[in-house]
Amino acid sequence: MNVSTSTSGIRRRTAKSAHEAEENAASLNLGSEFEIKQYNHEGEETELIALNLSEARIIIRSALKERKKIMKPNGEFIDNPEITNDDDIDENGNDDDNDEIANAAIAVGANEVLKKTLDYLSVFSRFRDAQTCSAVEQLLKAPENAKLHPFELAQLGSLACDDVDEAKTLVPSLADKKSEDDLQNILNQLSRLETPY
Numbered sequence: 001m002n003v004s005t006s007t008s009g010i011r012r013r014t015a016k017s018a019h020e021a022e023e024n025a026a027s028l029n030l031g032s033e034f035e036i037k038q039y040n041h042e043g044e045e046t047e048l049i050a051l052n053l054s055e056a057r058i059i060i061r062s063a064l065k066e067r068k069k070i071m072k073p074n075g076e077f078i079d080n081p082e083i084t085n086d087d088d089i090d091e092n093g094n095d096d097d098n099d100e101i102a103n104a105a106i107a108v109g110a111n112e113v114l115k116k117t118l119d120y121l122s123v124f125s126r127f128r129d130a131q132t133c134s135a136v137e138q139l140l141k142a143p144e145n146a147k148l149h150p151f152e153l154a155q156l157g158s159l160a161c162d163d164v165d166e167a168k169t170l171v172p173s174l175a176d177k178k179s180e181d182d183l184q185n186i187l188n189q190l191s192r193l194e195t196p197y
Contacts, residue, residue: 026172034151050150052157054133057121060114126160128195139189147177160194161187 021029028034038046051059070078127133140153148156152171161167164180167187174183 028149028151028173030151034149036149048150050154052126052133052136052154053121054125054127054136054157057118057125058130058133060118060121124158126158126190126194132193132195135193136190139186139193144182145178145186149173152177156186156190160191162191163187 023029023031034048034050036048038048040046127136136157140148140157145153152174155171156167156174159167159170161170164183164187167183168175178186
């Protein structure tokens with residue numbers, strides 16, 4: 001019997017028992033998927049990584065570009081793929097291959113969920129390029145934000161909150177962790193980094 005390595009060590013969702021706490025985002029009871037200590041497929045302990053929408057978009061697009069380099073349009077692998085470093089970045093730092101990525105998403109081997117995910121990420125990702133995402137990550141993972149959970153950091157990077165009240169409404173667990181001035185400062189810096197569409 002084949003056992004998928006992707007499900008190694010994964011606890012399946014079952015009916016809640018009496019000792020399990022109810023999931024509640026306001027108190028960061030998000031379930032085992034969002035515990036700070038995670039275990040990889042080798043059983044090694046790692047820190048939780050939560051991506052914002054822009055980071056997810058960049059990773060998926062990069063994977064599709066690599067797939068395009070090593071696969072023929074009919075889904076067969078190329079024997080000796082030519083590895084090039086063409087990132088298709090124009091002089092403004094924009095990634096100008098949306099049509100090619102869209103074609104890769106609907107090619108043989110791709111699925112409808114991938115296409116819909118890319119469409120969603122194209123609409124809702126705030127930051128378009130890897131340099132801006134790196135700047136956002138540095139801002140959010142600064143030492144003064146060390147008390148914030150990775151889920152909260154990802155939400156701040158994904159949501160386009162204009163003010164502190166909106167941020168605390170959408171991410172209620174932030175209320176006791178940051179002062180209003182500190183949180184407004186983070187929101188202002190994120191707004192300055194945001195890519196206009």
